[in-house]
Amino acid sequence: MLVFEATQVIPIILVQLPTFKKQDRFATDTPSPRSIVPSSPHPAPNLSFPDTSYSNDMGIPDGFGSALIGGLISAMLYGITTLQTSVYYMHYAEDAPTTKFLVAAIWILDTIHISFICHMLYYYLITNYGVPTSLERIVWSFPASLLVNVLVVCIVQCVFAHIIYCLCRHRVKWLVTAPIILLILVHFGFALETAILMFINQQFSILTQARFYAVAPALAIVALVEVLITVSLCVLFYDGGSRSGFPRSKRLFHTLIIYAINRCCLTLLVTVAELAVNLDQLNNWTIGLDFIIGKLYANSLLASLNSREHLRSKDEGTLPDLPVSTIHFANPLKLPGVVESSKDGTKQFIVPEVAVTDTTTDPVPDKTMVLQREGEV
Incomplete structure (x- = not known):
């Protein structure tokens, strides 16, 4: 009888042994917080962060x-x-x-x-x-x-x-x-x-x-x-x-x-x-x-x-583009050959001396080109 009972108990232990191990894996000695925290008449505060996932196209940060x-x-x-x-x-x-x-x-x-x-x-x-x-x-x-x-x-x-x-x-x-x-x-x-x-x-x-x-x-x-x-x-x-x-x-x-x-x-x-x-x-x-x-x-x-x-x-700052020369008269106050008309008092220049200076080119120090021309005016 003892042998029979042992043979009947051992398979039960072997079968239930994995079940005990599975429970031990998730079991903890620490009691759950609900069992130790006393019930309060006031509701617990909501500590969750605000939900910013909004379906509108003007949401943050998309919009x-x-x-x-x-x-x-x-x-x-x-x-x-x-x-x-x-x-x-x-x-x-x-x-x-x-x-x-x-x-x-x-x-x-x-x-x-x-x-x-x-x-x-x-x-x-x-x-x-x-x-x-x-x-x-x-x-x-x-x-x-x-x-x-x-x-x-x-x-x-x-x-x-x-x-x-x-x-x-x-x-x-x-x-x-x-x-x-x-x-x-x-x-x-x-x-x-x-x-x-x-x-x-x-x-x-x-x-x-x-x-x-x-x-x-x-x-x-x-x-x-x-x-x-x-x-x-x-x-x-x-x-x-x-x-x-x-x-x-x-x-x-x-x-x-x-x-x-x-x-x-x-x-x-x-x-x-x-x-x-x-x-x-x-x-x-x-x-x-x-x-x-x-x-x-x-x-x-x-x-x-x-x-x-x-x-x-x-x-x-741009120089003139047209080739216009500046005309300077040499000694404009005392030009030779000035004849005063007796009728209308106007002055007639017979043979004046004219100095023409080309100012379209860049001036060079001490090298001024002066063209002396003689002609009737």
Whole structure:
């Protein structure tokens, strides 16, 4: 009987032994926290981190990362605007009061624009950090910055349209400038519509809804106006250079053509890029590029005004291109052969001595070429 019982017990131990080892592997001597922590009537605080994974395309960092980059670049461009404004008032104090007021207005609007940008970024990235629902709401400084930005662009384009009007011939003045001014007004209307919709709706979804009937047409018109202004300036400068008989003037007009093209390239490139990302439904990059475009227009106007002194100094430093010699009369007060007429009292020069000095070549010290010529005058 003992042998039988042993044979019955040993297999049971062998079978249950792995079960005991598996329990020992996960078993711990430390009691669970729930068994030692007394129950409290107050709920335990939630120590989890805020969930920033938001499905909206304006989330962090996918959305406002690009907006932050655009804001930083815009702040750098504002510094350049301030520098150019101070340079203008230091070197062009003799300009008309209208031009001085225009420069001051551009700088003030640019300052207001960068202030709205800073408020917008601080609101979303600092004040409402960790609040995903705040990313759905449009803060008031965003449409306000849009209005100021559009106002700067329209003012600068109107200034260049006025320049084209002054350079055009009388017959084609309004024929060239009227379409440009009309497109500028249409662009301002589309931008005003977008800003009003953002003030009323206060949801980022309105940008998607107004993409094809407000935002995209406004950007397309800006690009079209920029092309018209640049082409008009280049044609006028080229026509002025071709009609001029002075090579120095031709070089000056060619320099102005290069300036006009360079001004257009940067602003047009950013405008087309903003239009492309807007059509691709990338609202985040649209906001970032919109921060920059107004600063580019303000700097383009100030650079055009501040480059006048450089062009003048370059023009004055160039020697005359025509082979014109300066004629100096030797002893103009006592010329030989002077006969005074008895009828009208005029003097007649019979055989004067003339000294002609060629000043078209570089002067050489102690080697002045003087040609003595005799002739009847």
